[in-house]
Amino acid sequence: MNATHSYELSLQWTGNTGSGTSNYGAYGREHEISAVGKPVIAGSSDPAFRGDAQRWNPEELLVAALSQCHMLSYLHLAASAGIVVTAYADTPIGTMNENADGSGEFSEVLLRPVVTVADAEKCEHAQSLHRDAEKLCFIARSVNFPVQHQPVAVVDSGPLKPG
Numbered sequence: 001m002n003a004t005h006s007y008e009l010s011l012q013w014t015g016n017t018g019s020g021t022s023n024y025g026a027y028g029r030e031h032e033i034s035a036v037g038k039p040v041i042a043g044s045s046d047p048a049f050r051g052d053a054q055r056w057n058p059e060e061l062l063v064a065a066l067s068q069c070h071m072l073s074y075l076h077l078a079a080s081a082g083i084v085v086t087a088y089a090d091t092p093i094g095t096m097n098e099n100a101d102g103s104g105e106f107s108e109v110l111l112r113p114v115v116t117v118a119d120a121e122k123c124e125h126a127q128s129l130h131r132d133a134e135k136l137c138f139i140a141r142s143v144n145f146p147v148q149h150q151p152v153a154v155v156d157s158g159p160l161k162p163g
Contacts, residue, residue, distance in 0.1 A: 010035065012032050070111050093110045111151075114154065
């Protein structure tokens with residue numbers, strides 16, 4: 001089944017301090033990302049590029065999108081395989097190289113998910129699903145740099161919570 005999906009949003013620059021982009025230091029990098037029915041995301045550039053550290057920057061959002069997409073693909077595969085995941089956490093790291101001319105690109109993103117499974121006997125299978133999740137993740141398939149994985153699977157020692 002082939003399908004096409006469209007994602008529409010609105011981006012509004014809010015960093016005009018009165019003189020627009022009259023010079024590099026004259027304007028703020030603040031902006032807002034919105035979509036119908038969703039909360040606004042307060043964005044800026046990375047603080048290294050005169051941005052507001054209290055706001056999300058595009059580089060962080062790219063790393064977050066890769067982490068989210070991998071998790072959602074993984075959870076789908078786990079459910080399909082009969083593996084009960086009771087917790088999932090990730091602390092991804094993205095590496096971006098800045099060039100002398102001010103351009104740059106990501107060279108790698110490392111996902112470090114820790115997945116808790118209910119059944120110790122399914123831990124090894126749960127671990128192997130990360131390779132398949134990588135193949136399914138729409139975002140990972142769309143970038144031109146490696147998305148590496150250092151997954152850890154652990155066994156849940158407590159009762160399952162109703163869900």
